[in-house]
Amino acid sequence: MGKIRVLDEHIANQIAAGEVVERPASVVKELVENAIDAKATRIDVYIGEGGLESIRVQDNGLGIAAEDCETAFYRHATSKLADDRDLYQITSLGFRGEALPSIAAVSKVELLTSVTDDGAGRRLIIEGGTLKSNEDDAAPRGTDFRVNALFYNTPARLKYMKTVQTELGHISDMMYRISLAHPEIAFTLRHNNNLLLQTPGSGDMLQVIAAVYGTSAAKMVLPINSDSLDYRIDGFIGRPEIARANRNAMSVIVNGRYVKNYAVNQAILRAYHTLLPINRYPLTVLRLEMHPSLVDVNVHPAKMEVRFSKEPELMQFVEEAVRQALRREILIPHVTKQT
Ligand code: ADP
Numbered sequence: 583m584g585k586i587r588v589l590d591e592h593i594a595n596q597i598a599a600g601e602v603v604e605r606p607a608s609v610v611k612e613l614v615e616n617a618i619d620a621k622a623t624r625i626d627v628y629i630g631e632g633g634l635e636s637i638r639v640q641d642n643g644l645g646i647a648a649e650d651c652e653t654a655f656y657r658h659a660t661s662k663l664a665d666d667r668d669l670y671q672i673t674s675l676g677f678r679g680e681a682l683p684s685i686a687a688v689s690k691v692e693l694l695t696s697v698t699d700d701g702a703g704r705r706l707i708i709e710g711g712t713l714k715s716n717e718d719d720a721a722p723r724g725t726d727f728r729v730n731a732l733f734y735n736t737p738a739r740l741k742y743m744k745t746v747q748t749e750l751g752h753i754s755d756m757m758y759r760i761s762l763a764h765p766e767i768a769f770t771l772r773h774n775n776n777l778l779l780q781t782p783g784s785g786d787m788l789q790v791i792a793a794v795y796g797t798s799a800a801k802m803v804l805p806i807n808s809d810s811l812d813y814r815i816d817g818f819i820g821r822p823e824i825a826r827a828n829r830n831a832m833s834v835i836v837n838g839r840y841v842k843n844y845a846v847n848q849a850i851l852r853a854y855h856t857l858l859p860i861n862r863y864p865l866t867v868l869r870l871e872m873h874p875s876l877v878d879v880n881v882h883p884a885k886m887e888v889r890f891s892k893e894p895e896l897m898q899f900v901e902e903a904v905r906q907a908l909r910r911e912i913l914i915p916h917v918t919k920q921t
């Protein structure tokens with residue numbers, strides 16, 4: 583008899599959780615992205631003790647149908663890829679169907695959701711990946727997702743969590759970026775009942791920049807706006823005076839998805855060139871739009887990394903767009919002196 587066997591669902595989910603759920607901020611990211619994919623216009627996030635005690639994401643989106651609630655927690659169960667061609671044209675933030683089973687495998691989850699405005703909804707309780715209850719209950723339209731006692735059944739992982747402040751820092755950072763990527767959505771973030779972030783959901787990115795970085799920083803940014811055949815860029819770039827000591831000040835949003843991409847950051851820095859002191863980074867919020875086939879988001883389970891199919895062209899485009907925006911304010915002379 584052979585030795586190879588297929589892992590059962592429970593173990594497979596725990597393994598996937600190791601990749602998808604690195605820390606509380608990863609849970610927040612997955613839940614908020616699900617809310618965005620569900621077309622929510624309001625998303626309220628409540629965190630208890632750096633997310634280690636509790637994470638709650640409440641949205642007014644489409645909700646999950648009662649008969650889909652259990653299935654949503656199956657591995658690779660998704661409503662977002664209808665057929666395999668879709669994988670090369672991804673427009674939603676999620677698509678792997680891994681987040682819910684992974685989160686549920688390492689926490690105690692309570693889901694309350696409704697797809698209608700008549701008050702009829704569904705409540706599910708899952709602990710450590712085991713369904714405890716699945717019943718009709720009253721609920722407003724949308725989804726209210728609670729994750730308690732994260733990593734309670736994976737003590738090795740729990741041990742690696744940093745202080746409440748550090749975990750909260752990762753969560754706030756995540757929320758800042760997501761809200762910058764979605765000015766059309768009204769976000770709140772609360773920690774132990776303190777309001778940390780509130781965006782108006784007006785669609786105006788500048789108001790989100792003010793909410794995240796403060797109103798004085800929002801007065802020190804320049805608009806950026808460029809088009810090419812393949813790419814569109816818009817957003818804001820900070821004047822050199824408000825440069826920061828941290829690379830995190832550079833936010834790049836590709837097709838509505840916040841991404842981390844070294845090459846784009848380098849292109850931005852090349853455009854600023856000598857305007858920035860060494861080890862200073864500009865505050866930038868760049869929104870890039872391109873055909874989904876020009877960007878591969880299917881790189882890592884946490885999906886923050888992307889690959890571009892025409893990288894050199896794109897980097898040249900970004901660099902030139904940033905340079906133009908700076909030049910418009912006469913920060914860069916048109917003719918550079920020969921040395
Ligand atoms: P994915 O986002 O990759 O599809 P998830 O495991 O994150 O996978 O979610 C599984 C499914 O559950 C989603 O495809 C969606 O149909 C449903 N779902 C999850 N969260 C929400 C939500 N907040 N509102 C509506 N539907 C949701």
Ligand code: MG
Pocket residue numbers: 612615616675676677679681682
């Ligand atoms: Mg998802």
